Amino acid sequence: xxxxxxxxxxxxxxxxxxxxxxxxxxxxxxxxxxxxxxxxxxxxxxxxxxxxxxxxxxxxxxxxxxxxxxxxxxxxxxxxxxxxxxxxxxxxxxxxxxxxxxxxxxxxxxxxxxxxxxxxxxxxxxxxxxxxxxxxxxxxxxxxxxxxxxxxxxxxxxxxxxxxxxxxxxxxxxxxxxxxxxxxxxxxxxxxxxxxxxxxxxxxxxxxxxxxxxxxxxxxxxxxxxxxxxxxxxxx
Numbered sequence: 501x502x503x504x505x506x507x508x509x510x511x512x513x514x515x516x517x518x519x520x521x522x523x524x525x526x527x528x529x530x531x532x533x534x535x536x537x538x539x540x541x542x543x544x545x546x547x548x549x550x551x552x553x554x555x556x557x558x559x560x561x562x563x564x565x566x567x568x569x570x571x572x573x574x575x576x577x578x579x580x581x582x583x584x585x586x587x588x589x590x591x592x593x594x595x596x597x598x599x600x601x602x603x604x605x606x607x608x609x610x611x612x613x614x615x616x617x618x619x620x621x622x623x624x625x626x627x628x629x630x631x632x633x634x635x636x637x638x639x640x641x642x643x644x645x646x647x648x649x650x651x652x653x654x655x656x657x658x659x660x661x662x663x664x665x666x667x668x669x670x671x672x673x674x675x676x677x678x679x680x681x682x683x684x685x686x687x688x689x690x691x692x693x694x695x696x697x698x699x700x701x702x703x704x705x706x707x708x709x710x711x712x713x714x715x716x717x718x719x720x721x722x723x724x725x726x727x728x729x730x731x732x733x734x735x736x
Contacts, residue, residue, distance in 0.1 A: 542617055546617065546621070547590060550621070553586045557632070558632065560575070565636070566635075571640055572638070573636040573642070576636045577651055577690075578687075578690035579686070580651055581655070581658040581683075581689070583655060588666065591617050591618050592674070592724075614725060615725065629648070632651065633651065645703075649710050653710055656714065656717055657685055658682050658685050660713060663723075666678065
């Protein structure tokens, strides 16, 4: 193709230079959203049942430790899988109800929404754990670090299993499987308290299990975020 013909085609189809571009961008509706504003906006979409579950666990622990004078470590630890279940189901709500495509067409990417909700619930549950640890420690025979590790292990175990299930099982079946896993972990954790006492007494074993679960949780979270990016490319 000669140069004259190429220039003619370019002149016929090339879009003209935009006029008053900067003025339009300054007056265009919508402003940049700060990270804090984005996090606060996503916090408003978290279902109230997640907060209600956390408040119920805290109220139960407070009543048992302060008013009933009970050793609440075993009861609190048995409820930790359900606390983790509330976080897993909230983070995977789009996948459970098949709303990924709709959320990917919204203003914020599904990846950022998932990360924001994970961060909000993670910080909230961490603060709740800091409040539960002294209540579980009041009438317990273990040290405060042992109590913290013992509360974290069933939480992280449920979290890892739930994240794996939501990645591999779609729809309501994945939700039911997560509930079943949480119930099983809670029941086993509560019924085998004698085994748990032996396990927590060997603190090095507990720490090794906790570190392993943290690594698995990070890997599963990373895979879940990568899955949202793959869904974005599969839209075409």
